[in-house]
Amino acid sequence: MLKLKPSNLNQIQKTLNIQLAKYAKVSSIDEKERLAKPRSQIKGVELLRNPSLYKGMAFTIDERQLLGIHGLLPPAVLSQEVQCLRIMENFRREKDDLDRYISLINLQYRNEKLFYKVLKDNLELLMPIVYTPTVGLACQKYGIAFRRSKGLFITIHDKGHIYDVLCNWPETTVKAIVVTDGQRILGLGDLGCYGMGIPVGKLSLYTALAGIYPTHCLPIMLDVGTNNKELLDDPLYIGLRQERVGGKVYEEFMDEFMDAVVARFGYNCLIQFEDFASHNAHKFLEKYRNKYCMFNDDIQGTAAVALAGVLTSLRVSGIDLQDNRILFVGAGQAACGIAELVALAISRKANISIDEACERIYMFDVDGLLVENRPEGQLDGPKNKFVKTNFTPTRDLLNAVEQVKPTVLIGATGVGGIFTESVLKKMGELNHRPIIFALSNPTNKAECTAEQAFRNTDGRCLFSSGSPFNPVEYNGKTYIPGQGNNSYIFPGVALATTVFQSKHIDEEVFLIAAESLSEQVSEEDLSTGRIYPPMKQIQDVSVKIATEVSKYYYSVGMASLYPKPECLETHIRNQLYDTTYQSYVPSTWSWPEEHLKPKNCDQSSFYEND
Ligand SMILES: O=C([O-])CC(=O)C(=O)O
Numbered sequence: 001m002l003k004l005k006p007s008n009l010n011q012i013q014k015t016l017n018i019q020l021a022k023y024a025k026v027s028s029i030d031e032k033e034r035l036a037k038p039r040s041q042i043k044g045v046e047l048l049r050n051p052s053l054y055k056g057m058a059f060t061i062d063e064r065q066l067l068g069i070h071g072l073l074p075p076a077v078l079s080q081e082v083q084c085l086r087i088m089e090n091f092r093r094e095k096d097d098l099d100r101y102i103s104l105i106n107l108q109y110r111n112e113k114l115f116y117k118v119l120k121d122n123l124e125l126l127m128p129i130v131y132t133p134t135v136g137l138a139c140q141k142y143g144i145a146f147r148r149s150k151g152l153f154i155t156i157h158d159k160g161h162i163y164d165v166l167c168n169w170p171e172t173t174v175k176a177i178v179v180t181d182g183q184r185i186l187g188l189g190d191l192g193c194y195g196m197g198i199p200v201g202k203l204s205l206y207t208a209l210a211g212i213y214p215t216h217c218l219p220i221m222l223d224v225g226t227n228n229k230e231l232l233d234d235p236l237y238i239g240l241r242q243e244r245v246g247g248k249v250y251e252e253f254m255d256e257f258m259d260a261v262v263a264r265f266g267y268n269c270l271i272q273f274e275d276f277a278s279h280n281a282h283k284f285l286e287k288y289r290n291k292y293c294m295f296n297d298d299i300q301g302t303a304a305v306a307l308a309g310v311l312t313s314l315r316v317s318g319i320d321l322q323d324n325r326i327l328f329v330g331a332g333q334a335a336c337g338i339a340e341l342v343a344l345a346i347s348r349k350a351n352i353s354i355d356e357a358c359e360r361i362y363m364f365d366v367d368g369l370l371v372e373n374r375p376e377g378q379l380d381g382p383k384n385k386f387v388k389t390n391f392t393p394t395r396d397l398l399n400a401v402e403q404v405k406p407t408v409l410i411g412a413t414g415v416g417g418i419f420t421e422s423v424l425k426k427m428g429e430l431n432h433r434p435i436i437f438a439l440s441n442p443t444n445k446a447e448c449t450a451e452q453a454f455r456n457t458d459g460r461c462l463f464s465s466g467s468p469f470n471p472v473e474y475n476g477k478t479y480i481p482g483q484g485n486n487s488y489i490f491p492g493v494a495l496a497t498t499v500f501q502s503k504h505i506d507e508e509v510f511l512i513a514a515e516s517l518s519e520q521v522s523e524e525d526l527s528t529g530r531i532y533p534p535m536k537q538i539q540d541v542s543v544k545i546a547t548e549v550s551k552y553y554y555s556v557g558m559a560s561l562y563p564k565p566e567c568l569e570t571h572i573r574n575q576l577y578d579t580t581y582q583s584y585v586p587s588t589w590s591w592p593e594e595h596l597k598p599k600n601c602d603q604s605s606f607y608e609n610d
């Protein structure tokens, strides 16, 4: 067994600190010091329980001895590559997607670097498990899937003390929060505290797709109760057993939460709102967007990914953006968010007013086509910009399609199958290259499947969906459906915002992100029917989006990182989380003995002379 020379201990401890600081690979000196000290003191069993430091059987024998874990692991030392093989082998043996989700989440709790390496190396296979659609199933079954707490749970009963709860989070540097109150989880409705799977899943993508450090990310569930009766009766339910608190108390709670985040983590801490009910999502976005560093992913992230899909599809259909008629089915947060961003893009491109741009956009909601003279209350909120005259009121989607003659049909309803065969065929009759997006999640809430879209339009449509669909074979050709999911957008926006410390995120950011995403679709991608870059390129896509967004941040004075790095893209790439294990053994460990002693000096005589 190797023995530590006491005389070298200080030197080793110092070197270890430096090594760990490098391993943390963060930019500011304070940050390095902060991370290095406590982490270098973590040893023994505590180290084995720390997911951001744990390496499992990849700890070398030197590390095991130095860190007091020798004997606590089987004797063999495995490489990270072999560990990845084992994880994937086990993954394939799991019997269903929920079990696959649980096994990956367990790995995340145990060994973060290995989790992110496996995820990054197998994105196409694993994204649908840790994220949409399986994360939806996991949220529904969260009581069963729950193993260990991850993130913070703040309840309405913590009102008045939210700052104190935030102080219980062990990391002081938090750069990004994803928060939900669980009221509209994907298209699945109110899942209360079970909705925690969403912030956890979104933040996993912050790291896997945009290289943001896991320790800088904090998932938060704001538990204000649930109106889901089934959950209230579920013995495994993990949240408060009470009805949702709304009104003034809820709003005060939200205001306190926003201020407490700033007080605890600073103005630069990004807060991503996720899966709030539509009315609250809009309300909080309007209320907080100019005051805090925040955005709403369901409104703005989804808008940017859909706009990117439209811009790319128009390269194929050949119709200028302003010459399209765009019909939205659904008038909730996603539909209104997309419609508003598309209107902004039209007004910029065609040099017309936003009102004129809105004339090209139509909406069909639960009460039918948005036309004047609908009963009071049916035209309230952001959708009222899109109300039309000169159309016959109808609650029949086919009839609405016949009247509007859309070139683009976008579904964000949460109503699976609403794009019926006749609706899809009509789109095929009206257009040479119909653009059809079925954005609702998870898969069974999609307005139509990829197969239905391609078959009913003779393979001519440009299709995308929020949840992934497999390639479709039709008439001897393979069509690759695009996944118009906000995961193409939010990681890159978050990366730029956290690296360059913007205090706000405005609408322009999402326009830039959409354009950048669309530009990254190659002609070769288009020839296979793709309107988004392949999933396996998504990390690079995020970095490119972040680069474009950061140029904007500097151009309008929103960035706080000065001096401005010479090359923004290089600076971003230098910040990214590295999933390979780093050695915990200081490099002095392998120094030849003679390098540790003064040259030509007999130590015994040295002491005698002293
Ligand atoms: O989570 C997703 O896949 C997309 C999204 O934000 C939603 O559907 O709410």
Ligand SMILES: [Mg+2]
Pocket: 186, 274, 275, 297, 298
């Ligand atoms: Mg969402």
